[in-house]
Amino acid sequence: MLDVIRAAGTISRVGLIQATGFTGATISTVVRKLIEDGLVVETGRAESTGGKPRVLLQLNQSSRYAVGVHLDHSGIAYVLTDLGGSVVARMTRAGAGTEEPPAVVQRMAAEVATLIEGVGVDERLVLGVGLVSPGPLTPTAGMRLAPPIMRHWEDFPLDEEVRRATGLPLVLGNDATAAALGEYWSGAVSGASTFAAVYVCTGIGSGILINGIPYHGSSGNAGEIGHICLDPDGPECWCGARGCTEVMAGPAAVVARAREDPGVARAAGLVDEGGRGHPSVAADFAAVARAARRGEPGARAIVDRSARYLAAATRTLANVLDLDRVVLTGQSLAVAGSMYLPVVQEELDRAFFARTTHPVAVRISTSAATAPAIGAATMVLQSELVPLQAGTRIPGDLAEPEQAAARPAGG
Numbered sequence: 001m002l003d004v005i006r007a008a009g010t011i012s013r014v015g016l017i018q019a020t021g022f023t024g025a026t027i028s029t030v031v032r033k034l035i036e037d038g039l040v041v042e043t044g045r046a047e048s049t050g051g052k053p054r055v056l057l058q059l060n061q062s063s064r065y066a067v068g069v070h071l072d073h074s075g076i077a078y079v080l081t082d083l084g085g086s087v088v089a090r091m092t093r094a095g096a097g098t099e100e101p102p103a104v105v106q107r108m109a110a111e112v113a114t115l116i117e118g119v120g121v122d123e124r125l126v127l128g129v130g131l132v133s134p135g136p137l138t139p140t141a142g143m144r145l146a147p148p149i150m151r152h153w154e155d156f157p158l159d160e161e162v163r164r165a166t167g168l169p170l171v172l173g174n175d176a177t178a179a180a181l182g183e184y185w186s187g188a189v190s191g192a193s194t195f196a197a198v199y200v201c202t203g204i205g206s207g208i209l210i211n212g213i214p215y216h217g218s219s220g221n222a223g224e225i226g227h228i229c230l231d232p233d234g235p236e237c238w239c240g241a242r243g244c245t246e247v248m249a250g251p252a253a254v255v256a257r258a259r260e261d262p263g264v265a266r267a268a269g270l271v272d273e274g275g276r277g278h279p280s281v282a283a284d285f286a287a288v289a290r291a292a293r294r295g296e297p298g299a300r301a302i303v304d305r306s307a308r309y310l311a312a313a314t315r316t317l318a319n320v321l322d323l324d325r326v327v328l329t330g331q332s333l334a335v336a337g338s339m340y341l342p343v344v345q346e347e348l349d350r351a352f353f354a355r356t357t358h359p360v361a362v363r364i365s366t367s368a369a370t371a372p373a374i375g376a377a378t379m380v381l382q383s384e385l386v387p388l389q390a391g392t393r394i395p396g397d398l399a400e401p402e403q404a405a406a407r408p409a410g411g
Helices: 002-008 013-020 024-036 101-118 148-153 158-166 175-185 245-249 251-260 262-268 281-293 297-321 331-351 371-385
Strands: 040-045 055-059 065-071 075-082 087-094 126-133 170-174 194-200 204-210 325-329 361-364
Touching: 002 013, 002 055, 002 371, 013 024, 013 055, 024 040, 065 101, 065 175, 065 371, 075 101, 075 371, 087 101, 101 158, 126 158, 126 175, 126 371, 158 170, 170 175, 170 371, 175 194, 175 204, 175 325, 175 371, 194 297, 194 331, 194 371, 204 245, 204 297, 245 251, 245 297, 251 262, 251 281, 251 297, 262 281, 262 297, 281 297, 281 331, 297 331, 325 331, 331 361
Parallel strands: 065 126, 126 170, 194 325, 325 361
Antiparallel strands: 040 055, 065 075, 075 087, 194 204
């Protein structure tokens, strides 16, 4: 019911009955409890349809908060959201790099505290911390198989250590799924759609939502399009397979090809006068993308090749799930999304299996760089407040118009 109110913006008790199928008595009891807990407020009255105007309800946005953390080799992003998923504060700090996990966890705990204190939020109103990262991640432990760049995190008890360091409840998740959830919770994607967030940071993945419910798979690692095989005879991937999307199209592959071409490497500034490169693959990829946007032909050819491979993997995902929309997101696509979007859209327009029945709309996330952290916070909101079950469907078009001159509800 709380998620229906969130999705509607404003809705009456009668509207809740129509949307959920619950009885009037159940609605009255639950709404009273939500108001007592400060989660919902009465905000005015709906336009009259002939009888007494209905009292409208909406979330009390400032009643609860959640922290989202995106842990990556290249950077750690933090957000604090209110109950509706709106970002109250955000910051980005140095990534995990080669630093030992215990030291990174202590640093994250201090930075979470700084984030909360910086906006004057009472920590007692913070429901918990959502922590997401790349690679296979088990919901109750941590990384059992980490990307090569974070191999030293394997078997580290991430859940226990972060919970102990922050003193807050913890939810773990996959960064790509979190990015998709953030798109839905923010209202950027309708709850009635089947959509995927194609996520590119240092690796490639995707998050899948069906009628507003994340599809996690049996271990929380659904949507790994980075490991769809595009060429059985292609280069070996760190996962053990060959020709995966990630090894063909990922940022590391783009950077490697750019380094092989002295002209592109020079145009992108991949090696400075001291012989040192950028601090991360993500930074190097951004440099190549900027060179491509400036019109450097070699850099543009490399990026276009990556986009074609990503488009092929996205088409496979769309065919399997019969998607109706795709959101491109992640730190790397925040930089290069304008070059990837037309290639992915053209591929789906040309070769999506069900294209004669319906199109697949592709767009770039408005919060691509911090989408996983936003989604991580909304994981906390959902797990603590709206533990949706499989098969739940949040109806669309729930909002009821308020009177032009709304007055406070009288009870």
